Amino acid sequence: xxxPTKSMQYRVLLVDxxxxxxxxxxxxxxxxxxxxxxxxxxSEAIARIDVFRPHLVITDLVMQGMDGMTLLSKIHRxxxxxxxxxxxxxxxxxxxxxxxxxxxxxxxxxPLTKDELVARVRYTxxxxxxxxxxxxxxxxxxxxxxxxxxxxxxxxxxLAATDVTILITGATGTGKEALAKAIHEGSARKxxxxxxxNCAAIPEQLLESELFxxxxxxxxxxxxxxxxxxxxANKGTILLDEVGDMPLSLQVKLLRVLQxxxxxxxxxxxxxxxxxxxxxxxxxxxxxxxxxxxxxxxxYYRLNVVPLHLPPLGERREDIQPLxxxxxxxxxxxxxxxxxxxxxxxxxxxxxxxxPGNIRQLMNVVELCCALTNTDIIPLAMAQKAxxxxxxxxxxxKDAKEDFERSYxxxxxxxxxxxxxxxxxxxxxNRTEFYKLLKQHxxxxxxxxxxxxxxxxx
Ligand SMILES: Nc1ncnc2c1ncn2[C@@H]1O[C@H](COP(=O)(O)OP(=O)(O)OP(=O)(O)O)[C@@H](O)[C@H]1O
Ligand SMILES: [Mg+2]
Numbered sequence: 001x002x003x004p005t006k007s008m009q010y011r012v013l014l015v016d017x018x019x020x021x022x023x024x025x026x027x028x029x030x031x032x033x034x035x036x037x038x039x040x041x042x043s044e045a046i047a048r049i050d051v052f053r054p055h056l057v058i059t060d061l062v063m064q065g066m067d068g069m070t071l072l073s074k075i076h077r078x079x080x081x082x083x084x085x086x087x088x089x090x091x092x093x094x095x096x097x098x099x100x101x102x103x104x105x106x107x108x109x110x111p112l113t114k115d116e117l118v119a120r121v122r123y124t125x126x127x128x129x130x131x132x133x134x135x136x137x138x139x140x141x142x143x144x145x146x147x148x149x150x151x152x153x154x155x156x157x158x159l160a161a162t163d164v165t166i167l168i169t170g171a172t173g174t175g176k177e178a179l180a181k182a183i184h185e186g187s188a189r190k191x192x193x194x195x196x197x198n199c200a201a202i203p204e205q206l207l208e209s210e211l212f213x214x215x216x217x218x219x220x221x222x223x224x225x226x227x228x229x230x231x232x233a234n235k236g237t238i239l240l241d242e243v244g245d246m247p248l249s250l251q252v253k254l255l256r257v258l259q260x261x262x263x264x265x266x267x268x269x270x271x272x273x274x275x276x277x278x279x280x281x282x283x284x285x286x287x288x289x290x291x292x293x294x295x296x297x298x299x300y301y302r303l304n305v306v307p308l309h310l311p312p313l314g315e316r317r318e319d320i321q322p323l324x325x326x327x328x329x330x331x332x333x334x335x336x337x338x339x340x341x342x343x344x345x346x347x348x349x350x351x352x353x354x355x356p357g358n359i360r361q362l363m364n365v366v367e368l369c370c371a372l373t374n375t376d377i378i379p380l381a382m383a384q385k386a387x388x389x390x391x392x393x394x395x396x397x398k399d400a401k402e403d404f405e406r407s408y409x410x411x412x413x414x415x416x417x418x419x420x421x422x423x424x425x426x427x428x429x430n431r432t433e434f435y436k437l438l439k440q441h442x443x444x445x446x447x448x449x450x451x452x453x454x455x456x457x458x
Contacts, residue, residue: 010125013054014038015045015071016087017063025058028114029121042066046074054082056125061088083128083161085120087112106162123188127161139182142175143326146316152308153182159306160186165258167243167303168281170310172399173360176281177241179310184237189277192236195229200245200398208250209266212257218267230263230274237277243303244284244295245398251296258302278303284398313355313362320351323359327366340376342369346383353387406441418448 012034016022022038029036037052039045061068085106138157160183168176184194213228262271280303289295332339368386369378416422424434
């Protein structure tokens with residue numbers, strides 16, 4: 001689509017109480033072909049909006065009188081879709097991010113260059129007009145028909161234009177990672193890295209160094225310097241997956257990164273500035289985690305600036321049929337075979353089936369059906385069998401770990417006849433920690449204390 005050009009004369013309302021800044025930015029924008037109306041306060045800006053009818057507002061965050069955030073909320077009360085770019089110093093960016101739930105705005109950090117400003121203005125205008133490529137194609141990998149997902153994607157598309165921190169919640173297999181990826185792809189950062197890390201999959205000691213990096217010799221085994229994922233994601237997007245499973249000690253460090261936009265590698269005294277968009281995802285209830293002190297409240301608020309919830313498939317059954325078709329097509333193309341179809345009774349059956357494993361489970365069922373059917377049409381009986389054979393959900397790593405931990409605890413208690421101190425020693429934990437683990441799993445050591453043979457499986 002056409003870029004805003006001189007001939008289109010986009011109008012930009014520029015708000016800053018610093019005279020030098022105003023004249024510098026004005027000259028940059030005019031050079032680039034924009035019509036600029038510079039004003040020196042928020043109240044002037046409000047008065048000008050109806051007269052000048054800008055396509056975009058650029059405002060400083062910290063100003064005498066009305067500050068940028070107040071101005072933003074006033075503008076959005078009148079014109080909810082008005083694109084606003086907020087300028088802020090490095091020192092204020094953290095507060096700015098926190099305040100972004102007030103509205104959709106973009107932040108640009110000062111000092112900034114002419115190119116940066118002009119590129120961002122053009123991008124924001126294109127996006128607002130729904131003209132950008134990424135705007136039109138937003139979420140094209142995501143298949144849906146339901147009203148719920150339609151609305152969610154509309155919101156996500158607006159958010160993609162900003163750097164706002166997002167928390168994606170939803171059960172296993174509902175497409176959290178797919179959504180995070182779509183937001184990245186639809187953002188100005190799309191040509192920069194998208195880095196996803198599963199916080200549940202990495203042992204605590206390694207996670208810090210994975211995220212923030214380490215210096216050579218920072219700990220035994222750290223033979224070389226290692227760049228962390230935050231640095232690897234610089235200028236792009238980082239997805240902190242299963243963030244609810246992040247150990248408390250690291251939560252503090254993550255919080256600091258989100259406050260300072262700088263990381264400190266293990267063994268280093270120096271903070272390294274990073275420019276990353278943070279998206280986190282969880283299938284656990286973080287609020288519950290906060291209540292039970294497993295998750296820091298301050299970090300929760302920092303991550304949950306804007307929440308996006310992916311409903312389970314059972315709450316958006318309209319999506320089932322298009323998803324079935326999508327995966328049938330994909331399997332056919334991949335295997336270079338004629339595309340199969342489900343018999344109408346099979347579709348009916350699948351459309352009303354429970355899907356505890358959501359889209360991932362549905363995808364697996366389609367795979368299984370295609371693999372096991374020789375004919376073009378997949379019959380009802382095959383769909384039923386596939387759903388029966390296909391474990392409700394391939395367990396998440398976290399669930400698998402929890403199951404393992406539970407059976408491990410049970411086995412050491414068995415071995416020690418429910419003697420907690422002995423069991424703790426075997427497990428290499430102190431008594432207090434061990435008790436805590438037992439409590440987490442609702443295991444009563446007393447039950448193992450009798451000499452009776454432990455009965456099979458609890
Ligand atoms: N709406 C959708 N359209 C097409 N494919 C989808 C959709 N939602 C999810 N998928 C696909 O389903 C699979 C599972 O999705 P994803 O990994 O994003 O789920 P998740 O919520 O992150 O799951 P988990 O909690 O297990 O990590 C992926 O292969 C993804 O590409
Ligand atoms: Mg995931």
